[in-house]
Amino acid sequence: MQKELELVAVTKRYGATVAVDAISHHFRPGGYACLLGPSGCGKSSTLRMIAGHESVSDGSILLGGSDISHLPPAKRGTAMMFQNYALFPHLSVAENVGFSLKMKGVEVAERRTKAGEMLELVDLSALADRMPDQLSGGQQQRVALARALITRPQVLLLDEPLSALDPFLRIRMRGELRKLQRELGISFLHVTHGQDEALALADEIVVMNNAVIEQAGPARDVFNAPKTAFVAQFMGGHNVIALPDGPFAIRADDVRLTASDAGELQGRVTAIEYQGMHVAVSARIAGDQDVVAMVPDNTFFENPQNPGDAIGLTWDQSKLHRLTA
Numbered sequence: 043m044q045k046e047l048e049l050v051a052v053t054k055r056y057g058a059t060v061a062v063d064a065i066s067h068h069f070r071p072g073g074y075a076c077l078l079g080p081s082g083c084g085k086s087s088t089l090r091m092i093a094g095h096e097s098v099s100d101g102s103i104l105l106g107g108s109d110i111s112h113l114p115p116a117k118r119g120t121a122m123m124f125q126n127y128a129l130f131p132h133l134s135v136a137e138n139v140g141f142s143l144k145m146k147g148v149e150v151a152e153r154r155t156k157a158g159e160m161l162e163l164v165d166l167s168a169l170a171d172r173m174p175d176q177l178s179g180g181q182q183q184r185v186a187l188a189r190a191l192i193t194r195p196q197v198l199l200l201d202e203p204l205s206a207l208d209p210f211l212r213i214r215m216r217g218e219l220r221k222l223q224r225e226l227g228i229s230f231l232h233v234t235h236g237q238d239e240a241l242a243l244a245d246e247i248v249v250m251n252n253a254v255i256e257q258a259g260p261a262r263d264v265f266n267a268p269k270t271a272f273v274a275q276f277m278g279g280h281n282v283i284a285l286p287d288g289p290f291a292i293r294a295d296d297v298r299l300t301a302s303d304a305g306e307l308q309g310r311v312t313a314i315e316y317q318g319m320h321v322a323v324s325a326r327i328a329g330d331q332d333v334v335a336m337v338p339d340n341t342f343f344e345n346p347q348n349p350g351d352a353i354g355l356t357w358d359q360s361k362l363h364r365l366t367a
């Protein structure tokens with residue numbers, strides 16, 4: 043039975059800076075959650091407080107209903123995988139993986155067996171006796187994963203785990219992380235500032251901005267129905283438009299082009315960008331607002347537009363999302 047991680051009005055202050063401002067959230071047990079937001083919004087501070095590497099200024103962290111806010115990291119039921127992997131350079135792969143067991147006084151044969159199981163899990167059995175500097179970035183990351191998982195945590199905390207990898211490896215490793223999470227069935231809580239990474243991985247996305255949670259929910263809900271202009275812009279793919287009855291978000295691929303005297307809004311084309319499957323048509327509408335329509339390439343080339351053309355923009359009313367700010 044997986045335990046639920048819950049944050050209750052968790053606050054982190056560094057002197058006069060409020061890095062995390064009374065955030066509350068239930069994470070679904072056994073789910074893959076991404077904590078997403080721009081640099082400085084408080085994501086890492088939140089993760090470090092859950093791990094116990096940073097003290098909580100106010101509020102509580104509960105795991106399975108027990109308050110773990112003041113327990114040492116190793117007693118919490120959580121494990122952390124760091125951004126730079128933090129492998130010990132003078133220890134072999136197997137010794138790195140077994141390190142936390144050594145600290146607990148587990149004897150060498152058992153450490154070796156358990157480390158072997160974990161290395162099998164991350165598909166690195168063949169490299170058990172290598173040193174960290176003989177590994178690729180992706181392999182080092184798997185060692186770091188095995189080292190975190192050997193403690194059998196209820197919740198694995200990952201701080202920007204893919205940021206040190208090149209783009210190709212990053213996409214491969216994110217698939218592996220997702221697969222591993224499904225196989226293990228434990229909760230993963232992954233900090234990232236990349237919305238594509240969060241969308242690709244997460245069951246649940248928690249968007250933070252300015253030390254608070256702006257919106258949380260299933261990945262598709264957060265993407266399709268952003269509640270604030272910040273979430274719409276940060277998730278990408280949306281236009282934020284000030285209409286007479288308030289600000290709204292609409293996906294760029296839900297905006298259609300129509301005759302210049304029809305549609306919901308009229309404007310002039312400012313730029314055309316061919317993107318392969320789509321053509322991004324930018325238009326300037328009344329009030330100096332820019333709107334982007336992502337038009338499927340076949341549709342666009344049936345009736346191509348040019349910069350300077352007058353056009354109308356239209357959409358289904360059900361695709362508009364009212365924003366609160």
Ligand SMILES: Nc1ncnc2c1ncn2[C@@H]1O[C@H](COP(=O)(O)OP(=O)(O)OP(=O)(O)O)[C@@H](O)[C@H]1O
Nearest residue numbers: 056059061079080081082083084085086087088235
């Ligand atoms: N040890 C510290 N002492 C003082 N201020 C800190 C400390 N750590 C973080 N902060 C501040 O707290 C705020 C939140 O930082 P945090 O690292 O949690 O953000 P983040 O969202 O993880 O950013 P990034 O993506 O850049 O890592 C920032 O304003 C940061 O400058």
